[in-house]
Amino acid sequence: MAEVVLETQALTMRFGGVVASDNVNFKLRARELRCLIGPNGAGKSTFFKCVTGLLTPTEGQVFMRGQETTGWMPHQIASLGVGIKTQTPNVMDYLSVFENIWLAARRFHSVDEAKHKAEAVIDRLALNSIARSDLGNLAHGERQRVELGLVAVGDPWLVLLDEPAAGMSAEDVERMTEIIHELTKIAAVVIVEHDMQFIRSIAETVTVFHQGAVLMEDHVDKVMSDETVRNVYLGKKAG
Numbered sequence: 001m002a003e004v005v006l007e008t009q010a011l012t013m014r015f016g017g018v019v020a021s022d023n024v025n026f027k028l029r030a031r032e033l034r035c036l037i038g039p040n041g042a043g044k045s046t047f048f049k050c051v052t053g054l055l056t057p058t059e060g061q062v063f064m065r066g067q068e069t070t071g072w073m074p075h076q077i078a079s080l081g082v083g084i085k086t087q088t089p090n091v092m093d094y095l096s097v098f099e100n101i102w103l104a105a106r107r108f109h110s111v112d113e114a115k116h117k118a119e120a121v122i123d124r125l126a127l128n129s130i131a132r133s134d135l136g137n138l139a140h141g142e143r144q145r146v147e148l149g150l151v152a153v154g155d156p157w158l159v160l161l162d163e164p165a166a167g168m169s170a171e172d173v174e175r176m177t178e179i180i181h182e183l184t185k186i187a188a189v190v191i192v193e194h195d196m197q198f199i200r201s202i203a204e205t206v207t208v209f210h211q212g213a214v215l216m217e218d219h220v221d222k223v224m225s226d227e228t229v230r231n232v233y234l235g236k237k238a239g
């Protein structure tokens, strides 16, 4: 079986009396693609933030490729080879697409190598036609793609994405699906997502959160037809 690249053990996060993440045991293997779903307030973002270092869990542990990372800062986690895309973009509007991606590549590579890497990612993500445009002038879907470029340019073995398809057109979502499949050739990918159509088109196994805990973890088709899941979530949202 493939190596476990991400694991949480009894991960718990409390905000005062609210148990936002409740004893979560999670495992992800190399090149696996996993969507985290659940209704509003289910604890997806809290779990994501505990794993990416934006929050330190109250209890429990996080391991990446066997290395304990509980309480690490996001940049420390990134330096292991983990690509993180949060909902707060880490881009510069007054620089071009190429410059943004090149700058991200410089964190990992020499000047020449960074240029080469940036060009390769621009090719792979079909960003050639907008490579010289300033980020500030791009449409939402294009920006999202550039942000994935920033993640991909570090050659990550684990990629953690918070709502990459939010606010996108159907065409952009389709492109994003292709890019994510492309990413799974080199990395395991975790995606927090609301868009059910997107989830159906990319996911195999999904993890359903409810009241901070894992309610179910199974193939997307099984999860979508599960009555308990429908009751807590899909019944209202997926129609």
Ligand SMILES: Nc1ncnc2c1ncn2[C@@H]1O[C@H](COP(=O)(O)OP(=O)(O)OP(=O)(O)O)[C@@H](O)[C@H]1O
Binding pocket: 015, 018, 019, 020, 038, 039, 040, 041, 042, 043, 044, 045, 046, 047, 209
């Ligand atoms: N910083 C915080 N302080 C206090 N309570 C919080 C904080 N962050 C989250 N919570 C609470 O924790 C619970 C889980 O929230 P979380 O944002 O993780 O859920 P979610 O599944 O990501 O929801 P959504 O789909 O709406 O983003 C909610 O009850 C929320 O109100």
